[in-house]
Amino acid sequence: MLEFIGPALQHLFTLENFLWINLGVFIGSVFAAIPGLSVILCVILFLPFTYRMTAIPGMMFLLGIYCAGGYGGSVSAILINTPGTPHAAATMMDGHPLSQKGRTKAALKIALYASTFGGVFSALMLLFLGPQVAQVAAQLGTAEYFMVCLFGLTIIAGVSGKSMIKGIIAACIGLLISCIGADPMTSYDRFTFGVQRLYLGLDLAICLIGLFALVEVLAKAEKKPGQLILDSKKMNDNGKITKDEFKRMVRPTILSSIIGVLVGIIPGTGASEASWFSYDRAKAMSKHKEEFGHGSVEGIAAAESANNAVTGATLVPLLTMGIPGDGTVAIMLSALMINGLNPGLSLFTTQGDIMYAIMIGLIFVNLFMLLQGTFLTQLFAKVVSIPQEILTPIIVLFCFAGAYSVNKNYFDVGVALIFAVIAWLLRKLEMPPVPILLGMVLGNMTETNFRRALLISNGSPKIFVSSIYCIIFIVLTVLAVATLIRSKMKEGREGTKK
């Protein structure tokens, strides 16, 4: 590890990298602050920009967006009681009440400090855990890799959406889409229906533009016109946090950061789960339970540190095994692979200087987030009121230009439009889109390992229960399914009672 630190720092400390970090942090904060625009949407829209960059600035830019999105969502949650991103909903519980007490700036500061701590903690965990997990991952064979993919897909299917069965169907659709194009092992074409352009398969970025970005534009039909108005007088407090408040922030911030890291490492889970779980834990352990929901400092700190602690942790399975921790980092995988960086142990050995530069860079991303948050929060707050009449066509044009620029072809723009319509129809059927995304990302890896394993065993499925790692992942998958079914049944019973 130490031999890579020097060259990594040399790669990282360039003006270009720091500019991209800051641009990413700024764009991420602005996007996340606007209700209805998500971090995943932002990463999709700006992904084409990274195709012309080298690995480090490209990843720094995307990580800037990703991490700042964690904090940016809290701005509108605190100011106007509308979470900018879904994971900021837990922050809203206490952030807005504290703002109503005339302490808006203080609430934003608490969120910023907790976010920064969670983010830096998570980046450090990635730095130390990443190489260790990669070494374990290097011992996995094809059968074990297939079981890891299956585990990841099962959890994703289970946690995204109301019904686990619908999640599995969505994951199957994503995996089937990944089968379009050349067979990864024989190069024969599959499901191309005579369309030559499909031989290379469907580009992930293009499908995602339709599935996640253009569908949000169609969803404008569901919203009543109106503008979110920010009362600027709200931000006139001195923003002072007392010594006692600082003391009370420490325990929930540290504990929630640990929870965030643990949740983030599990593929398929994300910031929302981490922030709500941490919020509940902080409430249960607090000496001031009565303050929760009425502007508790501990509540804001717990939710915010947890959702930013997820950011580095989701990169652990991504960089070591190629399994994304959540939907947003799944998109970043293509930014890595376009630069020839394939996840696995080799990433930490032969390309260690680049990898360590990215991991150390994540710490700086969080520090720049603190800096921008301290000086630019007033500006982030103002974008909350950008009218949708202006915002909507801008999103569409970024989507179209982004889709076109991938292969310089209008065919891809058409594909993105088709995916938007499919996503709209799936939304009507309450089918979650995230398992489709993960299915598409993991499709090639899952199939290749499935077929290679069967090839090794001469077609015998016993290979999938032949090693201790396979059995561990089978047990984990069964446990996860059982837990998810139990929690869904509990939710269903509670819903019936209400």
Added chain:
Amino acid sequence: MEGKQSWMDRMDKKRDEIGEKLEKKEINLPIDLITGALFLLIGILTLLVMPGQVKVSDTDVVNGRAFPTLLMVVMMICSGIVLLKELYSVFIKKQPLTTKKVNLLIEVKALEILAILILTFVICKVTDLFVIGAVFCSLGFLVYFRCKKKSYYAITVTVAVLIWVAFRFGLGVAF
């Protein structure tokens, strides 16, 4: 602008009339029944087209059809479960179907947005000039949102041109 405003006002009035009628019309979609049947059908169709779409060699131990077949079997089992669960709750438990209310006004509005998107795509493709489609898209959405502020028109069209400039000259995307 006077003429344009009255043209827009007339169109808005017409839209309001249609909107008022459609707003009250709601359809209850039996979503679980549709999901089960739809994906069961997709599974069957995929398996049917597979021999024509996926070439295989006789020497392959595990060929290119193995994985998609496995997927479709899993998907069909899941669809079957969704379908059976729904039928069980309707016929045995005598519970109502799982439905979702779909408002026709929302669907028509979504179709209007889709029309703007498709027209933008067609304009870009036919003219091979992204900037023309971009300007059309901006104006289309402003009309859709019934925007009457001139400043919004100026800002949005300027931003549309700037996006084209950024991609065309900044990123070298020739369109």
